[in-house]
Amino acid sequence: MNRLVVVFGIIWCLCSTVAVAQVAPDCSNAVPICNNTPVNGGTNGYGADDFKGANKSGCLEKTLSGAIESNAAWYRFRTGASGQLGFNIGFDSNEDWDFALYKASDCNSLGDPVRCNFFDNRDANSFIGVGMDPQGATDNVQYEEWLEVLPGEDYYLLVNNFSNVNSGFSIQFTGQIFVTNPYDALDCAIINNLLGPPITACNNESIVLDATTADVVSYTWYKDVGNGYTQIPGEVSATLNVLEAAFYRVEVITQSQNNIISDVQVGFSQAPITSPVGDEHLCLDAEYFYLSDKDQMALGGQSANEVIISYHTSLTDAEAGINALPLEYGLQAGQQQIYIRATSVQNPRCYDASEDFTLTVHQPLTPSFPLEVFLCEGEPSAVIGETAPDPEYNYLWSTGETTSNITVSQGGEYSLSITDKLGVSACENDFMITVYASNTPHIKEVVIEDLQDNNTITIIPDREGDFEYRLDNGAYQADAKFYNVLPGRHTVTLNDLNGCGTATETIVVVGFPKFFTPNGDGVNDIWNIVGMSSLDEPILTVYNRYGKLLKQLSPNSMGWDGTYNGVAQPSDDYWFKLSFKDQDGQRIVAKYINNHFSLKR
Template sequence: MVRRVLKVLVVVLFCQSAYAQVTSDCGSAVPICNNTPINGGANGFGSDDFNGANSSGCLERSLSGVIESNSGWYRFRTMAAGQLGFNIGHDSSEDWDFALYRASDCNNLGDPVRCNFFDNSENKSFIGVGEDPTGDENSVHYEDWLDVNAGEDYFLLINNFSNVNSGFSIQFTGNVFSTNPTDALDCSIVNNLLGSPIAACEGDAITLDATMIGATSYTWYSDAGSGFQVIAGEVNPTLNVIGSAIYRVLVTTATGSIISDVQVAFNPVPTTGMLIDETLCHVSGMIIDLTTKDTEAIGAQNPNDFLVSYHNSQTDANSGTNPLLKQYPKSSGQEVIYVRTASLSNPNCYDASQSFTIDAIETPELTFSENETVCDGATITIGETIPNPSYTYQWSTGELTPSLVVSQEGAYELTVTHSSGGVNCSASRTVNVSISEVPVISVDVDFRDLSPSNTVTITNEAEGDFEYSLNGGPYQTSSVFNEVPGGTHTISARDAFGCGVVTESFVVVGFPPIFSPNGDVLNESWQIEGLSVLNTPIVTIYDRYGKLIKQLTEFNSGWDGSFNGKPLPSTDYWFKLSYLDNDGNRVNAKHLKNHFSLRR
């Protein structure tokens, strides 16, 4: 998900030595307009704003024995409707909490509408409402966005759980500042001649204006941490300031004097270091970790003070909008990435002067099969049949061609390389070639007594995947054919790759496997059904010693079990079936079960 970048209206400097406009009591909460007060570190909690309570929302008693420990109170009023959030920045080694109350009176705060009391064992630098500016979408230190309407009053308590703190910053965010960039927060609550505290970037021209009708003189003071000192020579109603401090003006009129204070803080503007161009090999689904470039951008500067973001255009980098995902899905090709380095305390202090190029060289995607079968005695072409002219090809056998013609089984490895800018992107694949075996078949006819139609099963002594065809019909993977009529037939077998076709002929006829010529009128003779479909068939019957016993034709197709008028004993007998083929040659029927039993 692309993190939303929203206009930031509030900045605070981490500077414990600078005196700050901060109050530890709700009753004197510092009003926030469209600028943010700069806090130099909370010290103590003043009076107990919770009157000894054990908790307020998620807040519990701190090490001080009450809810507050080192607290700062702020108040603001909304002038527009929308989504509002804020980031409270602090040193990552410190533990800060907050509670936000929708209330117009410190005596009736009620329960907080947003609250966070987690310790900082993860060493995070931000707590708040909305989205962590560092991009951590799962931070437990952030509460959901707040939907506000115009005219709502809020009190914000920021509390340091321990006694070690170096200050905090407040940065307001949310789409309410996109729709109302200058008046999202009501400035009328700030009753001060010099206005709200001012956050600026080093080098900004900041002018304080104390002009009053009827003023007779102006005296300017500054406090950089050691008390107010008169600024010599500054007697005009305006003052140009260049350093962080609390500034005071004493305006003298004919009726009296007015004193007004304002805090001005300057944040340093980062300098983005030069980033090295990246050339790498691209693969499908590639993700580039842009955080690895952060150290180049920040250089010797403190990485805890700055946030680096990456953009597709200079315009986006300048505005800080549409940042790229740090885990950036990169397509192949070259593109320029624009870099923005911004102050975490004041995102308006930034440098977007640098960019770098990512050249993702396409790694070849291999499309040819890893397994091929070649017919015995034939050849096959393996590898890339549609080569890319920008690539180079090399086989493990030494050939430098995209494809290879082979006739022997074995493993053939092809390496394909795409070279650009001194970078070689390669992909390899091994093609395993095997030789297809020729089928070795026999035909087994499953005879049903005297039935002219039978089940034919093909047996194959070779290993592999084979297909079978009966009488030139379509090939099937099953080796069983049902309801095969009597007569001569041909069976063809081939492997699944169309190699090594073998064709055999066979005869289907019907005969009883057992007969019993014992005078009971059942099975008194042995005969063959279906001879009439053959051309001049002759059946020759033998005993186990090969002695000719009987010869049958289509006109004399039965045997009563006798030889020369004498009954033969119960045993097995064998027979041969011959017929004239289409060329007029007498042939013996193959693949025919050629024995039967005589039982007395």
């Protein structure tokens, strides 16, 4: 695995308020950890090679030191309950740290690690560990899966500084096991001391040391704040109320002369204070809100290196420090309360979850009015916009008008901005309404293809537009072409879908041969049309190319035989007209008929 070696000259001591923490570079004298042991330390070399020259241990590989360890710190702990267990190792984001966790009770039989991480820190993370990044980062590859533990399991933890800079680190244990068993999740029996293991407390907590022992003659208490132990005047009882960080010693004199001297380190960490943050109003179309944008306000001047800010959906989760929300928080419409937890990096038991804020996500308005309006021929004006205004909103048009709707008399684009009167909506509810000045439609042409067996007609509008078409009293259709039209008189209708009127034409569909051969052979000697019988008093007239009337045919005529006054007409093209009476008794000429045919001899 490729590594990024980072070397920086930075001193970042996480243990300044807890005095000097224990560091063990070798597994054999690993520092025991129990529930309230402060774990703040650094590394300086690796002592003996605990892997006896091996090239690998799980994910760990040899470092520049020639061994798997380069700057190592070993810890051990024993589980006191069952459940989900994890830990966060915090450090300077400029450095590169690794870890391996072994489930073992003997340094000589470590086996393979049950959790291991050897990724470089090119992403400049501040935490590695098991479980979940306390800052809510879901893409931190330096985190391994939670552990499921049972009571009485022994573990060894190796923390290794790959970048060879001793800036210090902290370890905070996490997981559901500390919710169900806050006082015995880790077994303190591995530390044999009358006053117990070192104690790290918050500055707002009361700490009482208890040296109660049977067969006691006297108790004498001492304190060392850096200049050696000195007796605490007046403190002669079995318990001592601790008010400041120091090393404490009790001397217990017993009647049996089995006198006891016990020392304990007590440190106080500054409890964070969460500053109030403002509520947020967002628009759903933003999709995400970056919760980290609230960090600086919540910190209120506290250092981000000393206090972790996390966000939760309930006060219970915030107080327990579980189920932190991802920093890239997906938005949902409505109102949600977000609870903030400020946690001390040095001592995660010190926290403040007193602040929260309301996240209100607004949905963009859906217009209940058309965004395209047609101003039809003959209409002087049209009303655009919201006809049923909401009293909670203000309206502003590009024309400067402030009503919910306006009257326009010409085509163009008109913008409408709708804003919340309370000023809380974060959505930009701007709408563009286009007004089209549209003429009443007309039928330019009806193309009639009279094939006798399968007549078709196609309606041609005078312009492009959104139209539908109808033949006689049938249903409207989107296609302008009609098939299998019977011969005779028909009505065709063109309708503007945008409400700008209709156009209707009366047409006649007839069938006729495109040529005839009056040569007396009995085949195709007579020319006539099919479909006149459905018309009222139809008259068919035949003309030559010069417009001379050659023949007038009635519905009962046999047809034209190609002669005029008994004289055979030459091979040529001829034309005809068909007229009939309409419903008002007026004689009209049938339009759109392709009235051209040929005589061949």
